[in-house]
Every structure is written in C-alpha cells, then in structure tokens.
Amino acid sequence: MRPTVYDIAAAAGVSLATVDRVLNQRPGVRIVTREKVEAAIRDIGYVRDVAAANLAKGRVYPLVFILPTGDNSFMHGLYAEVRQAMTRSSLERTEIRIVQVPAFDPPALVAALDALHGQDVAGVALVATDAPEVRAAVDRLVDARIPVVTLVSDLTGSARHHYAGVDNIAAGRTAARLLGRFLGGRKGDITVLAGSMLVRDHRERLEGFAALMAAEFPQLRLLPVLEGRDDPEITSGLVSEALAGSNDIIGVYSLGAGNRGLIRALKATGQGRGLTVVVHELTEHTRAALQDGTIDAVLNQDAGHEVRSAVRVLKATADGQGFIAGQERIRLDIFVKDNLP
Amino acid sequence: MRPTVYDIAAAAGVSLATVDRVLNQRPGVRIVTREKVEAAIRDIGYVRDVAAANLAKGRVYPLVFILPTGDNSFMHGLYAEVRQAMTRSSLERTEIRIVQVPAFDPPALVAALDALHGQDVAGVALVATDAPEVRAAVDRLVDARIPVVTLVSDLTGSARHHYAGVDNIAAGRTAARLLGRFLGGRKGDITVLAGSMLVRDHRERLEGFAALMAAEFPQLRLLPVLEGRDDPEITSGLVSEALAGSNDIIGVYSLGAGNRGLIRALKATGQGRGLTVVVHELTEHTRAALQDGTIDAVLNQDAGHEVRSAVRVLKATADGQGFIAGQERIRLDIFVKDNLP
DNA sequence: AAATTTCTGATTTACGTACATCAAAATTGG
DNA sequence: CCAATTTTGATGTACGTAAATCAGAAATTT
Numbered sequence: 107m108r109p110t111v112y113d114i115a116a117a118a119g120v121s122l123a124t125v126d127r128v129l130n131q132r133p134g135v136r137i138v139t140r141e142k143v144e145a146a147i148r149d150i151g152y153v154r155d156v157a158a159a160n161l162a163k164g165r166v167y168p169l170v171f172i173l174p175t176g177d178n179s180f181m182h183g184l185y186a187e188v189r190q191a192m193t194r195s196s197l198e199r200t201e202i203r204i205v206q207v208p209a210f211d212p213p214a215l216v217a218a219l220d221a222l223h224g225q226d227v228a229g230v231a232l233v234a235t236d237a238p239e240v241r242a243a244v245d246r247l248v249d250a251r252i253p254v255v256t257l258v259s260d261l262t263g264s265a266r267h268h269y270a271g272v273d274n275i276a277a278g279r280t281a282a283r284l285l286g287r288f289l290g291g292r293k294g295d296i297t298v299l300a301g302s303m304l305v306r307d308h309r310e311r312l313e314g315f316a317a318l319m320a321a322e323f324p325q326l327r328l329l330p331v332l333e334g335r336d337d338p339e340i341t342s343g344l345v346s347e348a349l350a351g352s353n354d355i356i357g358v359y360s361l362g363a364g365n366r367g368l369i370r371a372l373k374a375t376g377q378g379r380g381l382t383v384v385v386h387e388l389t390e391h392t393r394a395a396l397q398d399g400t401i402d403a404v405l406n407q408d409a410g411h412e413v414r415s416a417v418r419v420l421k422a423t424a425d426g427q428g429f430i431a432g433q434e435r436i437r438l439d440i441f442v443k444d445n446l447p
Numbered sequence: 448m449r450p451t452v453y454d455i456a457a458a459a460g461v462s463l464a465t466v467d468r469v470l471n472q473r474p475g476v477r478i479v480t481r482e483k484v485e486a487a488i489r490d491i492g493y494v495r496d497v498a499a500a501n502l503a504k505g506r507v508y509p510l511v512f513i514l515p516t517g518d519n520s521f522m523h524g525l526y527a528e529v530r531q532a533m534t535r536s537s538l539e540r541t542e543i544r545i546v547q548v549p550a551f552d553p554p555a556l557v558a559a560l561d562a563l564h565g566q567d568v569a570g571v572a573l574v575a576t577d578a579p580e581v582r583a584a585v586d587r588l589v590d591a592r593i594p595v596v597t598l599v600s601d602l603t604g605s606a607r608h609h610y611a612g613v614d615n616i617a618a619g620r621t622a623a624r625l626l627g628r629f630l631g632g633r634k635g636d637i638t639v640l641a642g643s644m645l646v647r648d649h650r651e652r653l654e655g656f657a658a659l660m661a662a663e664f665p666q667l668r669l670l671p672v673l674e675g676r677d678d679p680e681i682t683s684g685l686v687s688e689a690l691a692g693s694n695d696i697i698g699v700y701s702l703g704a705g706n707r708g709l710i711r712a713l714k715a716t717g718q719g720r721g722l723t724v725v726v727h728e729l730t731e732h733t734r735a736a737l738q739d740g741t742i743d744a745v746l747n748q749d750a751g752h753e754v755r756s757a758v759r760v761l762k763a764t765a766d767g768q769g770f771i772a773g774q775e776r777i778r779l780d781i782f783v784k785d786n787l788p
Numbered sequence: 789a790a791a792t793t794t795c796t797g798a799t800t801t802a803c804g805t806a807c808a809t810c811a812a813a814a815t816t817g818g
Numbered sequence: 819c820c821a822a823t824t825t826t827g828a829t830g831t832a833c834g835t836a837a838a839t840c841a842g843a844a845a846t847t848t
C-alpha cells in the first residue's frame with residue numbers, strides 16, 4: 107500500500123498538522139522538526155496523491171493560450187485543437203482561455219503577456235514571435251512563478267519552461283535530405299517558398315535546409331526564397347511565375363503555409379515536369395496532393411499533440427511536478443503517400 | 448461549476464442513494480426512476496469525476512503485460528518501457544505484472560491468457576502471435592469483460608479493444624516508397640531480410656513492401672526473403688553471403704530485428720557499393736549506422752508510446768470510458784540522418 | 789385489505805489531502 | 819523564573835464519489 111500523510115506523521119513522530127505544514131510549506135515549524143519530517147518522507151518514499159490533493163483543493167488550472175491570428179490551415183487546425191482541449195476542460199480541471207494577437211507583432215504579444223500579471227493564471231502557452239521584448243515579457247511571467255510553454259515556435263534564450271513544438275532546423279535538414287535523395291543525383295534548381303522570414307520557425311527551417319543542401323547536394327542550386335506570406339493567392343502567383351520563367355527547376359520546398367496556392371500552381375504549370383515537391387503541414391489540401399502525386403513528401407507537426415502536451419506540461423509545472431520527457435517531445439512526422447493516417 | 452451527484456439528485460427529484468444505484472448499476476431501482484435519473488444526468492451534463500471516484504473506490508488497476516522472450520534490441524526496449532511504467536505504478540494506480548511467454552508459441556500464449564481468468568485483472572496487454580487459438584483465447588477474456596489491447600503486433604478479427612502499434616502494411620509500403628525513390632530509377636535487385644514469417648507484423652510489412660514495389664518500381668526485383676530469426680549472427684551470415692553472391696543488389700530492406708548483424712555485414716562486404724538500406728527499429732546500432740551513412744532510413748515504432756498508450760487505454764476501458772483516438776494512434780516514425788531525436 | 793416484496797430515502801463512513809481553528813506544549817526573552 | 823512568543827497537537831470540515839445500512843414508502847401479490 108502506498109504511504110499516506112498518516113504514515114509520515116507516525117514515522118516522524120509528529121502530528122498530522124505538522125506534516126501538513128511541512129508538505130504545504132506553511133510557517134510555524136522549527137527547522138529541526140521540518141527536517142525530521144522531510145527525512146521521514148524520503149525514508150518511507152511518500153509521494154503526494156495529486157488526484158486527492160486537487161480534489162481537496164478544488165484546484166482548477168486557468169490556462170491561457172496566446173495564439174496569432176492567421177487564415178491558413180495550420181492555424182485553423184491549431185485553434186481547433188485548443189477548442190477541443192477546452193471541451194475536455196471539466197474532466198481535466200483546466201479552464202482554457204484563448205487570447206488572440208495579431209501575427210508577427212511583438213508589441214501586441216508583449217502587451218498580451220504583460221496583461222496576465224495579477225490575473226489568476228496557472229499557466230501560459232504562446233506561439234512566440236522572436237523578439238527581445240517578447241523574451242523579456244516571458245521572463246517576467248516566469249519570474250512571477252507562472253509556468254510558460256512556447257508552442258509551435260520557440261523562444262530560445264528565454265526562461266520558458268518548455269517548448270511544445272518540433273526542431274525546425276532539423277525539419278529543414280530533413281526536407282533537404284528527402285528532396286536531395288528523391289532527386290537521385292539529378293542536377294538543377296530548387297525553389298524555396300516561405301511564409302515570411304520574420305518568423306523564427308521559417309528562418310530555422312530555411313537555415314537547416316540550405317545548410318544540408320550546400321553540404322551534401324552541391325549539384326542542386328537554391329533559387330532566391332519566395333515569400334508567399336502564407337497566402338494561397340500570393341503563393342500561387344509566385345510559383346507560377348517561377349516555373350514559367352525557368353525550365354531548370356526540378357524541386358520545390360515549401361516551408362510555410364499557404365500550400366493551397368502552391369498546389370494550384372503546380373497542377374497548372376508544373377504538370378508533367380517531374381518536379382519533386384516537399385512541403386510542410388498536413389492539411390486536406392496537401393493530403394490530397396500527396397495522394398495524387400503532386401507532392402512527394404509532407405513534413406508535419408501534430409497540432410493536437412502539441413496542445414495536449416502544452417496542457418500536460420503546464421499542469422505538471424504548476425504542481426511543481428516533473429513530466430515524462432520522451433512523451434512530451436514533439437516528433438517531426440514525415441508523410442509519404444503510403445503512411446497517411 | 449461542474450455538476451455533482453447532488454445536482455443529479457436534485458434535478459431528478461430522487462435521493463443520493465438512488466442516483467448512486469443508477470450510476471453504479473446497482474439493483475433496486477425501477478425502470479421509470481432509473482430513466483428519470485438518466486435523463487437528469489444528460490440534462491445537466493453530468494460527468495463522473497474519475498479521480499474522486501477512484502479515490503473513493505480505492506481502485507487500483509492490476510494490469511498484465513504478456514511479452515514474448517527475445518534477445519533483440521527492440522524487445523529489450525519494450526521490456527524497459529514496461530518496467531518504466533511499473534515505476535510510475537503508484538502514481539497511476541496501476542499494478543503491472545509482466546508474464547513472459549516463449550516467442551512464436553501460440554499454445555503458450557493461450558495458456559498464459561487462459562490463466563488470467565478468475566484472477567484480479569483490470570486489463571491485459573499482449574504482443575499477439577497470430578493464430579486462431581490465440582484469437583479465441585483473447586475473445587474469451589473480452590467475454591469475461593476484461594479489457595484487452597494488442598501491443599506491437601495485432602490480432603485482427605479478434606475482439607481486442609484496441610491495438611497499440613503501427614500499421615505494418617503501411618510501414619512496408621512506406622519502406623518500399625523510400626527505397627524506390629532513394630534509388631532514383633536505378634535498376635537492380637533488392638534483398639529483403641525478415642525475422643520470421645511466422646509473425647504477423649513481419650508478414651504484413653513484407654506484404655506492403657512487395658505490393659508497392661511491384662506496382663510502382665518494376666525496375667527493382669525482389670530477391671527471396673532471408674530469414675534471420677532476429678538473430679545478429681544468422682543475419683550477418685545471410686547478408687554477407689547474398690552480397691558476395693551478386694553484384695546486382697542495390698538495396699536492402701530489413702523488416703525485423705537483429706540489425707546488428709546486418710550492419711556488420713554491410714560494413715564488411717557492402718562498403719563502397721552504394722547500397723541503399725532501409726531498416727526497422729531505432730536502436731543504438733541502427734542510430735550509429737544511420738549517422739555514418741551505412742543506413743539511409745530507419746522506420747520506427749516508439750515502444751514507450753506504445754506501452755503508455757496501452758496503459759491509458761486499458762484504464763479508460765476498465766472505467767468504461769472513451770479515449771482520444773488521435774492521441775492513441777501509434778505513429779510510424781521515419782528517421783533519416785537529420786531528424787534523429 | 790393484509791402481507792409481502794420491491795424500491796427509495798436518509799444517513800454514515802471512507803478514500804487522501806488541504807486548510808482552518810483552538811488549545812496545549814515548548815521555547816525564547818527579559 | 820515568569821510572561822510572551824513560537825511551535826506543535828488535536829480535531830473538524832471539505833472536496834466528489836462509493837458503498838453500506840436501515841427505515842420507510844410504494845408496488846405487487848395473495
């Protein structure tokens with residue numbers, strides 16, 4: 107049988123009240139007594155029953171998800187997953203609130219973060235925009251003992267407790283490897299399509315991609331990055347133009363959103379050219395394109411996993427608990443035509 | 448505030464005792480009353496607080512993991528993960544017991560399954576060996592209202608509640624796609640290496656692999672399958688012999704365990720031949736081989752995820768609860784040199 | 789209509805922890 | 819050494835549910 111507070115009391119030769127004072131760091135216990143109790147806790151291997159504790163406390167975890175606006179499929183999916191998590195709120199004792207901020211807007215994000223001070227918040231998840239002032243605002247929250255996890259896009263150098271997202275440099279390298287290998291030694295040009303170089307995850311993907319390309323596939327030349335702003339229309343135009351302007355293009359890497367436009371352009375202009383295409387984010391559009399052969403591989407991060415992981419980590423951190431690292435590492439999923447879920 | 452049993456009682460105009468009888472399907476309630484209570488439950492949207500219920504019940508979940516013996520890295524990893532889960536037992540109110548059975552031995556597995564009847568068991572996870580008598584034994588457990596999940600290897604056609612493992616046909620197809628694309632149109636022979644064709648997951652991988660190869664990469668010819676019995680020594684010998692005997696081999700697919708031997712043979716005999724190699728299971732050996740270029744891709748199933756998922760599903764099923772399907776689907780991980788964890 | 793039998797209500801205890809209150813004991817300061 | 823202060827003990831209530839008991843009400847049978 108698992109030891110309880112009563113067992114601690116007996117083992118330490120003190121009363122239940124004293125054990126409680128030690129466990130919940132309440133004042134009024136001499137150091138010697140406190141140490142005696144702590145020794146007993148270690149000796150008998152007591153672990154607090156979090157379920158019972160939360161029941162007694164009537165604890166709920168008011169969590170805030172700060173998400174950027176955005177009209178692409180990935181953002182829609184992310185919102186949907188957070189809303190899913192909200193429907194599970196009563197079961198998980200969470201109370202999730204979504205705060206929308208304009209995308210790529212550090213001051214707005216800082217304002218949203220700073221507004222949380224003094225509020226009853228057990229944890230914050232945010233899609234970080236990479237800027238020093240955001241870093242500082244995150245650090246202020248951490249200083250105020252509020253658990254913070256970054257979601258999808260990290261904020262290295264900040265004091266955030268955890269990052270629920272993929273390693274984007276590795277993602278870029280992986281994309282390069284797949285594209286390079288799929289092209290099997292052929293020589294030609296690669297078009298790279300990004301949303302915006304203002305977002306850290308896009309920059310990192312490009313960095314990884316370019317580095318590996320240069321190192322291992324010198325026969326492939328990277329064309330200047332096209333910035334589609336994650337918008338299908340802009341993307342479609344850029345790609346059509348590029349394909350029309352050069353017959354040397356043999357591969358495409360799309361590292362952002364707005365793939366609807368890319369696919370449209372590929373079907374219109376790229377048909378029959380034997381292009382090899384690697385994109386990010388599995389959506390209904392990329393899934394269909396993968397199946398009909400327009401796209402060769404999709405790299406994906408599972409927004410559902412990311413959100414659930416963020417919630418678990420925030421709760422655990424709020425309780426001063428650890429978590430299973432392996433379970434919380436977000437995998438980069440690689441999909442080809444054959445392993446679609 | 449979340450509704451409680453008291454709210455049901457008030458809403459239905461009955462006493463707490465009656466609500467309890469309905470909730471826990473105890474006898475002594477007229478059908479009309481029962482329906483009144485059930486209506487109230489639906490109306491106010493009551494959901495049982497599982498944490499409180501388990502606390503009151505003092506519930507523990509005695510789970511049994513039936514695992515085959517086996518000396519390969521994957522099995523070691525699986526055992527390690529189950530043992531890890533055992534260390535979390537007190538926190539999760541589980542009591543995990545491992546039952547070892549000889550590998551590929553249906554009668555032994557049936558005996559182990561049948562021995563569980565009458566025992567205090569809240570759920571069973573097993574690495575299934577595919578045989579009608581095993582199916583029947585699993586069905587008997589399900590009939591006895593004991594939750595059953597298959598682990599790593601499924602038992603389709605049985606009544607098992609869930610399968611915590613990857614889709615092996617899809618895995619085989621994916622391997623074929625990667626191998627075919629990586630070879631970029633070259634013509635030649637492919638050596639396929641399996642553990643044993645007696646295991647369903649190996650058969651399925653081969654099936655998927657062969658099907659896609661035939662359909663999409665006709666320039667690649669499959670050599671007869673080598674059965675290495677998941678043993679490094681046997682495997683090493685078979686591969687060395689095959690490579691020495693033919694210069695037409697340009698690709699290798701290893702769908703089972705025992706890759707230590709494969710890697711040794713590749714380094715000895717395959718060096719400089721430009722072989723493209725796809726294997727299953729990420730271990731320290733395959734990881735190193737991936738990094739040094741001996742292997743081109745590793746397909747993997749995360750044993751930790753599988754075990755944790757099995758535990759979650761068994762507990763939920765024992766409680767008559769559902770689970771988040773997306774969270775419990777085991778992904779096929781694809782690793783190349785660049786996205787190793 | 790009485791005697792059963794079947795339902796239902798009221799109440800209590802328990803699970804493991806948190807938290808509050810008040811009294812008693814130990815320690816400290818003067 | 820006594821008073822003031824700090825520390826500790828004893829006890830009760832609460833969280834939401836499970837489970838048991840027993841009395842009383844309603845339905846069913848005779």
